Amino acid sequence: MAVRVGVLGATGAVGQRLIQLLDPHPEFEIAALTASASSAGKQYRQAAKWRVDSPIPEDVAEMTVTATDPDEVPDDVDLLFSSLPSSIGAEVEPAFCEAGYVMSSNSSNARMAEDVPLIIPEVNADHLELLEVQRDERGWDGAMVKNPNCSTITFVPTLAALEEFGLERVHVSTLQAVSGAGYDGVTSMEIIDNAIPYIGSEEEKLETESRKLLGEFDGAELSHDSVEVAASCNRISTLDGHLENVWVEAQEELTPEDAADAMEAYPSLDLRSSPDQLIHVFEEPDRPQPRLDRTLGGGMAISAGGFRESTFGLQYNCLAHNTMRGAAGASVLNGELLLENGYL
Ligand SMILES: NC(=O)C1=CN([C@@H]2O[C@H](COP(=O)(O)OP(=O)(O)OC[C@H]3O[C@@H](n4cnc5c(N)ncnc54)[C@H](OP(=O)(O)O)[C@@H]3O)[C@@H](O)[C@H]2O)C=CC1
Numbered sequence: 001m002a003v004r005v006g007v008l009g010a011t012g013a014v015g016q017r018l019i020q021l022l023d024p025h026p027e028f029e030i031a032a033l034t035a036s037a038s039s040a041g042k043q044y045r046q047a048a049k050w051r052v053d054s055p056i057p058e059d060v061a062e063m064t065v066t067a068t069d070p071d072e073v074p075d076d077v078d079l080l081f082s083s084l085p086s087s088i089g090a091e092v093e094p095a096f097c098e099a100g101y102v103m104s105s106n107s108s109n110a111r112m113a114e115d116v117p118l119i120i121p122e123v124n125a126d127h128l129e130l131l132e133v134q135r136d137e138r139g140w141d142g143a144m145v146k147n148p149n150c151s152t153i154t155f156v157p158t159l160a161a162l163e164e165f166g167l168e169r170v171h172v173s174t175l176q177a178v179s180g181a182g183y184d185g186v187t188s189m190e191i192i193d194n195a196i197p198y199i200g201s202e203e204e205k206l207e208t209e210s211r212k213l214l215g216e217f218d219g220a221e222l223s224h225d226s227v228e229v230a231a232s233c234n235r236i237s238t239l240d241g242h243l244e245n246v247w248v249e250a251q252e253e254l255t256p257e258d259a260a261d262a263m264e265a266y267p268s269l270d271l272r273s274s275p276d277q278l279i280h281v282f283e284e285p286d287r288p289q290p291r292l293d294r295t296l297g298g299g300m301a302i303s304a305g306g307f308r309e310s311t312f313g314l315q316y317n318c319l320a321h322n323t324m325r326g327a328a329g330a331s332v333l334n335g336e337l338l339l340e341n342g343y344l
């Protein structure tokens with residue numbers, strides 16, 4: 001029987017992607033949709049300005065949106081996907097977990113909290129056991145799992161593939177699509193014929209979340225990895241797909257061929273939304289490119305290419321679809337991991 005799920009922030013850009021992925025999902029059944037007070041009580045088709053590139057699912061369109069309040073969500077909903085603005089998430093997500101709901105959240109609040117697992121299933125599924133610590137400390141029947149920032153998700157799997165070489169220092173520079181800023185995030189007058197070398201708090205997120213993801217969980221505490229990470233983030237005028245330039249200094253000798261082989265061999269999982277091949281390695285020097293490569297693996301694969309030796313160690317480029325692998329798809333994958341591990 002399918003698990004009954006709810007979407008918090010269901011009318012937003014990420015909420016709509018979540019509905020697009022969850023509606024046909026064989027393991028999940030959409031049973032609750034929440035948004036702000038101005039949407040509560042409306043039919044979903046009236047509350048949401050549907051902008052996703054497939055028709056609005058008819059059964060979802062007929063559902064009534066409720067306020068984002070634990071008392072408004074039916075008790076037989078077992079899993080919540082949250083795509084709320086982080087300031088709202090910080091207020092309401094703990095109340096849902098306290099009320100017994102298990103939550104897979106995309107919002108950035110609490111990602112760095114010591115007892116909150118920040119998960120990319122193919123990289124650190126073992127960190128999920130941190131939920132036992134979380135439940136002990138907070139007295140929750142529910143649980144909270146986070147997925148990282150979309151730019152973090154793009155480069156961390158490639159670093160995980162190189163960990164055996166002893167990562168010391170990483171520099172990453174991003175070229176981020178406009179969809180990452182949301183529908184109203186940057187105006188056409190700002191971004192056409194332009195690039196913006198600033199995305200608020202993004203650099204700090206890449207630098208800290210990456211070390212948490214690559215850290216070790218010993219059954220009681222999570223220690224962050226010692227690799228030093230420096231990031232520089234830029235908005236460009238692509239629609240979807242974050243492209244990143246990465247430089248890696250390692251303890252061991254790390255040639256371009258070693259790196260390409262390690263990434264190609266890095267395993268995926270057999271969760272329903274995991275791609276068959278997690279990291280696609282391109283030999284062509286001008287790939288990956290956002291328009292050509294963002295939909296690989298149904299938008300859930302990472303791609304990499306342009307491997308070369310540089311003054312600052314190994315250099316390469318990587319890419320992922322920011323609203324699929326980087327947001328809604330990442331939350332769904334974490335929901336599948338929670339299901340597989342008996343949390344639902
Ligand atoms: N856009 C993207 O590609 C990415 C976004 N994210 C993150 O995901 C989250 C959502 O982003 P996005 O979908 O773009 O945001 P949107 O602004 O498009 O959607 C926000 C959602 O939250 C609801 N909401 C707003 N205020 C409240 C409130 N006071 N109480 C309850 N619900 C409220 C909105 O409801 P209503 O329609 O009623 O206002 C809407 O459903 C953010 O934390 C963002 O940083 C992460 C990665 C990528």
Ligand SMILES: N[C@@H](CC(=O)OP(=O)(O)O)C(=O)O
Nearest residue numbers: 106108149150176180181199
């Ligand atoms: N800041 C990201 C999207 C985002 O909302 O990130 P976060 O999930 O960390 O809030 C971008 O602009 O591409």
